Amino acid sequence: MHDLTQCVHHPSVPHDGFASLSVATYRASTIVFDSAESYAERHQRGLTGYSYGLYGTPTSRTLEAQITRLHGGAGTALLPSGQAAITGIMLSILRPGDRVLIPSSVYPPVLAFCQNYLAELGIEHSVYDPLCGSGIEPLLDAKTKLVWVESPGSTSLEVQDLPAIAAAAHQAGALVGCDNTWASPLICKPLALGADFVVEALTKYAGGHSDLLLGSVTAADDASDTNLKAWLRTMGIGVSPDDCSLALRGIETMGVRLAHVGRIALDIARKLSHSPAVQRILHPALPHHPGHTVFMRDFKASSGLFSVELKPQVSPFLHQSLKRLRCFAIGASWGGTHSLLAPITLAARNGAATSSSQSYLRISIGLEDPDDLWDDLNTIFHQLERELQEPSVNTTIA
Ligand SMILES: *Cc1c(COP(=O)(O)O)cnc(C)c1O
Numbered sequence: 593m594h595d596l597t598q599c600v601h602h603p604s605v606p607h608d609g610f611a612s613l614s615v616a617t618y619r620a621s622t623i624v625f626d627s628a629e630s631y632a633e634r635h636q637r638g639l640t641g642y643s644y645g646l647y648g649t650p651t652s653r654t655l656e657a658q659i660t661r662l663h664g665g666a667g668t669a670l671l672p673s674g675q676a677a678i679t680g681i682m683l684s685i686l687r688p689g690d691r692v693l694i695p696s697s698v699y700p701p702v703l704a705f706c707q708n709y710l711a712e713l714g715i716e717h718s719v720y721d722p723l724c725g726s727g728i729e730p731l732l733d734a735k736t737k738l739v740w741v742e743s744p745g746s747t748s749l750e751v752q753d754l755p756a757i758a759a760a761a762h763q764a765g766a767l768v769g770c771d772n773t774w775a776s777p778l779i780c781k782p783l784a785l786g787a788d789f790v791v792e793a794l795t796k797y798a799g800g801h802s803d804l805l806l807g808s809v810t811a812a813d814d815a816s817d818t819n820l821k822a823w824l825r826t827m828g829i830g831v832s833p834d835d836c837s838l839a840l841r842g843i844e845t846m847g848v849r850l851a852h853v854g855r856i857a858l859d860i861a862r863k864l865s866h867s868p869a870v871q872r873i874l875h876p877a878l879p880h881h882p883g884h885t886v887f888m889r890d891f892k893a894s895s896g897l898f899s900v901e902l903k904p905q906v907s908p909f910l911h912q913s914l915k916r917l918r919c920f921a922i923g924a925s926w927g928g929t930h931s932l933l934a935p936i937t938l939a940a941r942n943g944a945a946t947s948s949s950q951s952y953l954r955i956s957i958g959l960e961d962p963d964d965l966w967d968d969l970n971t972i973f974h975q976l977e978r979e980l981q982e983p984s985v986n987t988t989i990a
Pocket of ligand 1: 672673674675676699742746771773774793794795796805806807925
């Protein structure tokens with residue numbers, strides 16, 4: 593063959609005797625067939641076979657199988673982000689006239705999705721108190737198709753009684769989906785607690801290095817898994833094998849990373865609880881936290897994310913104090929090796945742990961030396977405490 597043809601057709605080399613501990617990254621749009629007949633019959637390969645790159649490669653299938661196994665589910669679908677996983681599962685099962693219930697502590701872009709997109713499709717949503725437990729029953733009418741749970745909830749970290757909510761929802765004929773991103777499958781297994789679907793933002797602890805975006809939906813039964821996968825094929829939604837490979841690598845170290853950041857985060861949360869600048873520490877492992885009893889029952893350990901509610905008097909000085917950070921970075925997303933701080937303001941929420949429009953500092957613990965992290969926080973909180981003792985004159989607004 594001529595050079596140009598040889599450039600396109602790779603030489604084959606033996607694979608015999610080669611074995612690696614890592615999963616190969618298979619990149620493909622085209623899948624080739626060994627005959628015209630098998631190409632003509634490619635649709636018979638179904639959802640589990642290989643027929644087109646968009647529908648999966650051995651790399652993405654390995655990640656799907658890994659998450660399915662960790663959650664004890666029937667199957668897993670991968671989507672380009674955690675948010676896409678949530679909107680994907682909702683769009684694939686909700687129809688005009690249906691209603692979805694979401695907790696007030698939900699990841700804020702999910703509420704925006706319900707308000708700005710589901711509503712105009714004729715799909716209603718109602719916001720419920722994350723701590724209601726079986727008290728969700730009066731909200732469940734014949735239209736309610738899905739009850740969404742996120743536990744612990746974003747920023748305020750209320751822990752939901754998933755078994756009680758799932759029992760009431762199933763009684764009323766509704767499905768239950770749970771966003772398990774805070775915990776990962778190593779700390780909580782929502783399918784065993786009654787959920788029909790569990791979503792992970794793999795972007796966080798599975799990725800573990802703040803450099804990829806990926807989401808998963810694991811279904812408890814085959815029919816639900818097949819339904820979502822068929823929907824994804826039709827919508828043309830697939831994921832990159834490179835991202836899957838990074839997530840598979842991340843999952844290998846997720847256990848030791850989580851054990852470490854969980855321990856350090858709880859230690860720092862306890863220490864910060866003594867600061868006079870702190871109104872409240874929002875960490876589910878602390879005894880007074882909303883849902884703590886449920887947390888002790890349903891979760892194996894703590895992860896590395898918690899929030900600090902600041903005293904209203906010090907809130908105006910938070911941004912200024914963060915200029916003194918040396919170790920923590922300021923940013924959203926979390927679960928990586930770098931520790932992050934995110935100043936967050938939450939409006940008053942019905943039934944949630946928050947009391948009023950309040951300033952929070954969300955803290956994600958990473959893998960730096962805990963002494964350096966504590967030095968940073970100590971600097972900030974001492975500065976905030978000084979504002980309590982001798983408030984700056986020009987900012988004391990009547
Ligand atoms: C980050 C996050 C998401 C969204 O994940 P992305 O991959 O960033 O889209 C969803 N739910 C929770 C609880 C999250 O923290």
